[in-house]
Structures are given as structure tokens and as C-alpha cells.
Amino acid sequence: DAGVTQSPTHLIKTRGQQVTLRCSPKSGHDTVSWYQQALGQGPQFIFQYYEEEERQRGNFPDRFSGHQFPNYSSELNVNALLLGDSALYLCASSSQGRVDTFGSGTRLTVV
Amino acid sequence: EDQVTQSPEALRLQEGESSSLNCSYTVSGLRGLFWYRQDPGKGPEFLFTLYSAGEEKEKERLKATLTKKESFLHITAPKPEDSATYLCAVQAESGGGADGLTFGKGTHLIIQP
Secondary structure (H helix, E strand, O other): OOOOEEEOOEEEEOOOOOEEEEEEOOOOOOEEEEEEEOOOOOOEEEEEEEOOEEEEEOOOOOOEEEEEOOOOOEEEEEOOOOHHHOEEEEEEEEOOOOOOEEOOOEEEEEO | OOEEEEEOOEEEEEOOOOEEEEEEEEOOOEEEEEEEEEOOOOOOEEEEEEOOOOOEEEEOOEEEEEOOOEEEEEEOOOOHHHOEEEEEEEEEOOHHHOOOEEEOOOEEEEEEO
């Protein structure tokens, strides 16, 4: 049974560019959450998607946006990249409030 | 605002030397407290969920406990493969079913042979 899969695994972008990260949830899960983890820090909640709508949002600017598709997969978009956006971006899936299952993440480096 | 503070930030133990990790939290109504393990370059791996004060859960050499203000992760006779960063997170009661987690910074645990 495949768990949460994220792509790409690594990415290098230039300041000011835009990036799209992708996530496929674990089979049977309908809720997707995105987290940002800076080096040496715990994950920070960005937002959560359920039934193709943003259900909850953390303290992140509007440059961070997302989408959930009918098959429950999700995308995270970040516009106007800043050096401070360099981090590990984690996708987690869950169903009916059960425990979040995390993917291995996408390592984004902004230069 | 929900907050989670973990201590110590780093801990180095000898193999077999038992210890405890602390997680202090403030949350506007606790739905659940979670412990995760994270290996370098990987996503967090679920260990335990605790829901109410007094609850305890065990898995192999790990035991998690919960009070109204903090949680402890006790590690008994650890082995080198227990080396990892241990993350604590809280989930708050909220309307609309939303359940994003608030994480602490983690405790980086090293077990020396």
C-alpha cells in the first residue's frame, strides 16, 4: 500500500520565481495538509484541503496557495520566491480526523 | 495561540541509558497530542496519540504519558537505532473539522554504542 508520495524530491529555484509541489495522499485518505519545515525547526502548518476546498490556514502569506483535485491529490504553489522560503515542504494525508501520515517531503532551495 | 515547547533541544545517551523527553504545551482545548519520530531527510513517522490527562501508551522501548500541561516520552534502555529527532505536536479543538497540527522544534536524540 503506497503511502504519501511527493514530487519532486529536490528543487532549486531563483528568487522571484514560482514553484509547484505535488502530493498524492495515502490510499483511502481524503484530507491533505501542507507543512513547511526549516532546517533545525519543527514543521509549520501552511493549510489543509478537504473536498477540494481550503479548510484551515496557518500564518502564511497569500504567496502560498494550493489546490486539491477530485482524486484527493494536491498541489502547493508558492509565488515570488524568497530566500527564506528554502525549506523541506511536507505533505500529510488523513481521513476523518485520524492520524496524519507524512510523505518524505520536497527539499526546496531558493538561490 | 497554540504553543509547543520541547526540551532538551539535544540529548546524547549511552546505549542502555534510560531518559525522558519533555513536551510542554498550551492549547485552546486539546483534541490530541502526538509524538512523531523523524530521521534525517525524511518525513515524520507517527509514534503515539494521547487524548486525555493520565493516558499512557507504549511501543517497544518508548512510553508516552500526558498531563494537562505536558507530555513525556520515556525511552528505556535505548539502542543506537533509536537515534532520531522526536517531535511533539498538538491538535486543537476547532469548528468545521479542521485539524492542523502545531509542532515543537523537536529533541535531537543520539544514542552512542
